[in-house]
Amino acid sequence: MSRRAALLFALALMMVPALMRGHEAGGDTQLPVIGPAPPFALTSQDSKPVSLADMRGKVVAVSFIYTGCPDICPLLTQKMVDVQDALGEKFGAKIAFVSITLDPEHDTPEVLKDYAEFWGAKPDGWSFLTGSLEAVREVTRRYGVFFSKKEDGSVEHSQLTTLMDADGQMRVQYLGARFDPEEFRRDLLSLVDKE
Numbered sequence: 001m002s003r004r005a006a007l008l009f010a011l012a013l014m015m016v017p018a019l020m021r022g023h024e025a026g027g028d029t030q031l032p033v034i035g036p037a038p039p040f041a042l043t044s045q046d047s048k049p050v051s052l053a054d055m056r057g058k059v060v061a062v063s064f065i066y067t068g069c070p071d072i073c074p075l076l077t078q079k080m081v082d083v084q085d086a087l088g089e090k091f092g093a094k095i096a097f098v099s100i101t102l103d104p105e106h107d108t109p110e111v112l113k114d115y116a117e118f119w120g121a122k123p124d125g126w127s128f129l130t131g132s133l134e135a136v137r138e139v140t141r142r143y144g145v146f147f148s149k150k151e152d153g154s155v156e157h158s159q160l161t162t163l164m165d166a167d168g169q170m171r172v173q174y175l176g177a178r179f180d181p182e183e184f185r186r187d188l189l190s191l192v193d194k195e
Contacts, residue, residue, distance in 0.1 A: 031187060034170040037062075037162070038142035042100065042129035045113040050098075050127050056168055058096045059191040061184070063161040064145050066103035067115045072159050072176065077119050079181040084122060086185055092125030094166075094192045100139060102147040102155050104130045144173075165191045 037060075041051040052060070063080065065073035077099070084091050099121075101107035107115075112128035121128070130136070140147055147157035159176040161184075172187060174180075 031163075031165075031171040031190065034172070037164040037168050037170045038139070040100075040129075040135075040139045040142075042131040042135060042139070043109055045109050045116050045128040046123070047109040050129055052098075052168065055096050055098075057166050058094055059166055059188055060096050060098060060164050061161060061188065062098045062100065062143065062164070064102050064140060064143070064147070064157065064159070065099050066101050066155050066157075067107050067111055068103060068153065069155065076159060076161070076179060077121075079179060079184075080126075081119050081121065083181050083185045083188070084126065087188065090189070090192060092122060095125065095188050097121075097126040098129060099126070100129045100136065102136065102140070102145075102157050103149065104133050104136045105149075106153075163187055163191070 037052060039052050041049060044050045052062075061080070063076060065077060067073075080097055080099075084097065087095055101112065107130050109130060112130060116123065116126065116128050131139075143160065143162055145158050145160050147155055149155050159179075161174045161179060162170055163172045163174075163184075164170050171191060174184065
């Protein structure tokens, strides 16, 4: 990682809310309210406009990936597929996933659709989003995610998954390798059950 990229990555991590781990695993405490989730409007894998406002009334998990990622993105996507499957009928009806690309120049709606189908993402509850580089960069800035495209086409990036309640309030953020699918599933259900 270049010195500049390392500095940008460190700065991005400092922007992540202090409540990244909003509760103890397995605890009975309610997830804290971090604040209103930053709005966004991008384009789905079906070439349709999708905004965060469209999902009001559902518990939403927002993650950032890119389809050419060789390591952490496939791991995250697989974990989310496992959680999707474990949620049963609540997935899509009360819970939605959003994966926003960090490589919008490559990840067109068609590429994202192929990626979603490859992983078995259920389209009634999982949107894969792209947009202009400027639009994606603005969303990542608001969510505290760092990314930088390298000359070889790969993307250096932080990994952050944000969970928000049905009222559009951010409740917890999970960073990279500490993403635990079982805890994530319980957190999603706890927000559905609070309605």
